[in-house]
Amino acid sequence: MTPRQIYVVDDNHEFRDSLRFWLEGFGCQVRDWGDPRDALQSLARVAVGTTWPESTCLMLDVRMPELSGLDLHDALRERGIHLPVIYMSGHADVPLAVAAMQKRGAVSLLEKPLDDVALSAALDRAFAPTDVDAGMDAEVEGSREEFERRSQTLSPRERQVLSLVVKGLMNKNIADEIKLSLKSVELYRSRGMRKMKARSVTELTRIMVSRRA
Template identity: 40%
Template sequence: MSEALVYVVDDEEAICDSVGLLLKSVRIACRSYSDPGEFLAQWRAGWRGCLLLDVRMPRMSGMEVHRVLKERGNRLPVIFMTGHGDVPMAVEAMRAGALDFLQKPFKDDELISRVQRALAQDAEQAASAQQHSDVERRYASLTPREREIARCLVDGASNKVIAIDLGLSERTVELHRAHIMQKMNVRSLAQLVQLLISVQPDAE
């Protein structure tokens, strides 16, 4: 997983420099681009952090950059930087999935606060994605029979009903259930059902 950075895209190099120095002063790492095309060429799906994106740029508008990123499946929280006349566009961008917008000229503490909020959201998303990946990995370790029994457990069937439906002894079902609990790393049926519901739609 890549390091969390603040990516600044603004055609005014002075803005890139000043934002970079401000973030550095509070120990937030950043990378700046005065050319949105260069940013898009370097962008990677695994990037962590957030994006500060200027709305109005001559080569490619921030709205266009945002649209391209959405098509690519970007997960970086996006904060638009706007001039006074660009606020309606920024609001439109938020409706399209952007996190926030800052109106220029913005105060230092306001920028830092918005960036910290975006970084916190990104960290939360990354942790959630990692947790889901771990659950999918555990589910993949189940045998076909264990998955069959797991589906029955999600449906609320008892060991006795599962045994009858699958033509097994109740003791065999109990052993499979114990193995499922161990592999999924849970201690209660409620925990197991919760995890199985989160992965089974993708696993069918």
């Protein structure tokens, strides 16, 4: 079996070392960069005359000083480099999550510190065959049915509040938008998140975006 090749771009040296240790412990081959501009140059050189194996993916930090993960992803695509991408962020920036997963087709967005189970699941999605078989289709359809089932348990107010949460609004802004007290918004948000079984805003966004895919 061809080992998984993972390219990591993150400006935090300690985080890269920790992630490399975890990935290599599971038999992955890892190459990492702290400067996204260096990563762009290196990957562009490798891409010349290269057919990327299916067991290759990118893990990009969303926020970096010289070049964001989103901009790096765009620059790579402009050069004909199309690889599965997992975004990572310590900022839980919901609008960025939506842009990453909808516009750029990212596999997933993970919050730092990374959860082992979520990371493993994201890698499995990144390395899944392009031609999805009937079993996978059934699994996806089952996930959508589960989303619909959970969504139907939401009250109109809970659904309204969650839709604004996914758009990136803070509780205070939501309260001003729909003319409710801050305490009421917090209550509707908490109930809605619990009904949707989302442990974080990023996870809620991932659920919503996957449903629209």
